[in-house]
Amino acid sequence: DIVLTQSPASLAVSLGQRATISCRASQSVSTSSYSYMHWYQQKPGQPPKLLIKYASNLESGVPARFSGSGSGTDFTLNIHPVEEEDTATYYCQHSWEIRTFGGGTKLEIK
Amino acid sequence: DVQLQESGPGLVKPSQSLSLTCSVTGYSITSGYYWNWIRQFPGNKLEWMGYISYDGSNNYNPSLKNRISITRDTSKNQFFLKLNSVTTEDTATYYCARGDGYYHYWGQGTLVTVSA
Numbered sequence: 001d002i003v004l005t006q007s008p009a010s011l012a013v014s015l016g017q018r019a020t021i022s023c024r025a026s027q028s029v030s031t032s033s034y035s036y037m038h039w040y041q042q043k044p045g046q047p048p049k050l051l052i053k054y055a056s057n058l059e060s061g062v063p064a065r066f067s068g069s070g071s072g073t074d075f076t077l078n079i080h081p082v083e084e085e086d087t088a089t090y091y092c093q094h095s096w097e098i099r100t101f102g103g104g105t106k107l108e109i110k
Numbered sequence: 111d112v113q114l115q116e117s118g119p120g121l122v123k124p125s126q127s128l129s130l131t132c133s134v135t136g137y138s139i140t141s142g143y144y145w146n147w148i149r150q151f152p153g154n155k156l157e158w159m160g161y162i163s164y165d166g167s168n169n170y171n172p173s174l175k176n177r178i179s180i181t182r183d184t185s186k187n188q189f190f191l192k193l194n195s196v197t198t199e200d201t202a203t204y205y206c207a208r209g210d211g212y213y214h215y216w217g218q219g220t221l222v223t224v225s226a
Contacts, residue, residue, distance in 0.1 A: 001173075036211060038211070038212040040213075046218075047205055047207075047216035047217065047218060047219055048156070048213070048216060049216075050212055050213060050214050053211075053212045054212075059214070089154065091156060093156075093212065093213075095210075095211030095212060098158070098171060098172065099158040099211070100157075100158065101155070101156035101157070101158075103154075103155065104154055104155075
């Protein structure tokens with residue numbers, strides 16, 4: 001199985017600043033056309049919510065302060081400017097083969 | 111709007127079978143997509159378990175080997191999870207979700223505890 005390693009495990013960002021979360025895959029999850037990496041936000045007591053699909057495509061209804069980038073084995077989720085409501089845990093997930101998720105990054109807003 | 115809702119026992123004894131139902135409204139499970147079970151362990155690790163496709167085919171996580179079965183009742187627009195020979199390590203929140211590669215629609219999840 002492809003292992004997804006997220007970093008950092010937790011971070012605290014001041015209101016209005018940028019949060020950057022990384023996800024590294026143990027092998028490439030990209031072709032020349034697509035990167036099979038997706039990002040979710042999860043708040044306590046709720047299921048994960050899809051934010052970004054195929055590395056950089058913002059899901060409908062998700063605020064434009066969320067953005068994704070990357071290809072191959074290295075991917076990044078950026079949130080700028082962060083708002084109070086962005087306090088949550090964020091997960092990456094690939095769909096290259098047997099789907100696996102990253103371990104999560106807990107974001108706190110200072 | 112598409113909605114999914116899990117239901118089933120919250121407590122299962124070790125060595126027994128875990129059975130859950132996902133009831134879907136707003137979309138027919140035979141019209142398209144894959145219908146998945148995903149679980150989240152204490153400590154928050156997420157694991158994709160498997161799916162039943164709109165055409166009735168299955169794909170399972172090999173880590174679950176021969177313990178898992180996902181079936182459906184198209185007349186009720188429901189699909190089901192059965193996990194055999196459970197241990198305490200199967201204690202988790204179980205989600206049903208719609209998606210082919212990424213998961214756009216999720217149920218609220220149901221906590222299943224495996225304990226004697």
